Amino acid sequence: MLEPFKEYLQKKVAITDEQFDLISHKLKVKTFSKNEMILMKGDFSTQGFFVLSGLLRSYSIDAKGKTHIIQFAPEQWWLSERNGHFNEPSDFFIDAIESTQAILMPKDFINEAAEIVPCMNPLNSTMLNNAIRFMQKRINMLLSATAEERYLDFIKLYPNLTLRVPQWMIASYLGITPESLSRVRKDLAHKHFHP
Amino acid sequence: MLEPFKEYLQKKVAITDEQFDLISHKLKVKTFSKNEMILMKGDFSTQGFFVLSGLLRSYSIDAKGKTHIIQFAPEQWWLSERNGHFNEPSDFFIDAIESTQAILMPKDFINEAAEIVPCMNPLNSTMLNNAIRFMQKRINMLLSATAEERYLDFIKLYPNLTLRVPQWMIASYLGITPESLSRVRKDLAHKHFHP
């Protein structure tokens, strides 16, 4: 069950099968059904999710009832609620867009694993830094790019999500309305754009 | 010279003066003059900056020549270029808005320090997680809030920057034009808003 996660780790860092067995019994796998709500805004959570199969999302709902997607997490992606680490309630909701299998990682997993496999620390640091630069790029897009540019960027980043996810969710991730996205797509088709 | 940084660390984690002396000789302090360019887009850098006094910023310049501020770093804030850790050139520029003193932290500082002071690892992890949730909130604002809401949020977050930084830079951080920010401020004044 944890096999794909082991491969994911071993691709990044030198961990033997024995070491993996030692640390992995802290991990649990959980299955979520399609549309299952996983975390509500206001809840306290310290868990991270590593998606084995399926698709999770985190999102907010604003005062007018509109939802804004903060992150998609398809296979091999992480999704974590971080306010819990600081004893604050979650700002966001998490649910499963598709039926999903995910590894639940308790908040102290990295620390405990690092006592057995020291290189977990630099790995953790690298992954967090990667998440930060990823989000900086997104902020830069939101500050500077048009609806069309954002959509093209999205397709490049998540080529397979384009077909898996309803368009209104993509629009919500891009910060535009579904109607606008539909028009952007129409224009692109007219320009003979071919994803 | 490193005194404020020692205090900053000791507030977060149990480090003795002796331990701090052991790790701190890896650190250098550098002074940047007002408007000094520190890092160009395309450069490779693996350095982090901890601001002791003054104010740094990271920003991009888009195809039309407009600048977009990704981050302000006043006293006690970190600013790091992360692409360098992944052998990629920087996406952003860094410069000093005010004359600034900053600690230069080499990329392997945390690892090496953690061998002497193990709690540097969880501290690092906590700080990176904090940066991530901070950026998630910003993304949420950019997706959902009006110009006025973003400005009010900015004032709450950086109360002292409002006076230190020219308004066009605040506008650039908020993703609006300086003219729009001027209008927002006028409206707020009209509503008897008092920062």
Place this chain on the structure above:
DNA sequence: GCTTCGCATTGATCTAGGATAAGAAATGCC
């Protein structure tokens, strides 16, 4: 097989904020 529901598209209209331009007010610089 019909109905409902969610999603996508299209058209018409509206609006927040952008672009442009031009003064006014600060600020910096010899």
Place this chain on the structure above:
DNA sequence: GGCATTTCTTATCCTAGATCAATGCGAAGC
């Protein structure tokens, strides 16, 4: 102190994308 350069404000006009409304359409449920 006085000139130059930024910065800020204000007014006018403009546009990307939002909103509102109607239609289409495929999949799901019964």
